[in-house]
Amino acid sequence: MQDNLFDLIIIGAGPAGITGAVYAARKGLNFLVLTGDIGGQAAWSSDIENYTGYQFVSGAELTIKFEEHMKKYNIDIRENEPAGELSREGDIVLVKTAKTEYAAKSVVIASGKQSKELGVPGEKEFRNKGLAYCATCDGPLFAGKDVAVIGGGNSALDAALQLIKIAKKIFIVNISPELGGDAVMRDKVIKSGKVIVMNNTRVTGVLGDKFVSGISVSNKEGERELAVEGVFVEIGLIPNSDFAADIEKNDQGEIKVNCRNETNVKGVFAAGDVTDVPEKQIIIAAGEGSKAVLTASRYLAIQE
């Protein structure tokens, strides 16, 4: 454990964490940011057209802008060091990572969400060997090949739309009776003539030798195999909140916060997509991040 007692630790560096960090720097707090990556889910967005001031920006570009904004304030950001465990001892909050343990008077959790996994045999082995969670990034590797998109909501439709331009044939494997998402996107997908939609169908395994060669699926007609070289998993997101064992969450694992971003634990605040705030948007996450840090800084002032 380190001797240094921070005023604040921010966990996560997506829109909420980064905005919070800029506010914390301007408040003159002694703080650091612990995170696995920079940009969070926003980095993976292909086209962002609703972040005020930018009529059009890609997730990658916005992430670079965020990073530059942080650099201006010389913020101590530890990338590749996500929080592993959070606990409270008296008035101090302890955050454990794979490298060490940090102590702070307050914490803002802004760890966001990550792609939900299928939880079927073969998924882990074939990750990045034909199985991917980002069609925007890895789609071009599957030019002229047959692929499968797993899921039936907007993110699955978005992935399918991107793959239509690249792949030969696309199976959409959807567990629900029909496709969800926006009607405009559904129509585009169906009209492309390249897509085969399989509703009421569950993926039971990812198959292959060194790389993916197919998936096994099951529906009321029984079990069958689809020959595909690419599998894109788009079945939604889960909050990165496991490390915060003592913090109250809703049934989806989102951290419960009030309108001041306070959790059920004193000195622990939360912001952005990891919380139960209604609507998950980049601009909302950014606003929530600033709010959480302002509440934390008020909390620190009262403690002194």
Place this chain on the structure above:
Amino acid sequence: MRKNVKVYGTPTCPFCVRAKKFLEDNNIEFENIDISTDAEKTREMVKKSNQMGVPVLDIEGEIIVGFDKDKITQALGL
């Protein structure tokens, strides 16, 4: 000594963009290989890295998968 650096990526992958920005910020010259328009280079990348995710960095034959700042820094001797 100048090292031979190649970055395999796609224009739309955020970590490819960030990896290239990181190299530029450190004044490292590199060959930018856009695999989205080059099937031959895609095969080359998969063969070198034994996987299908981007970015892949080839630094003097050392293969780094993903934007791993620590590994890249080490391989370049920064």
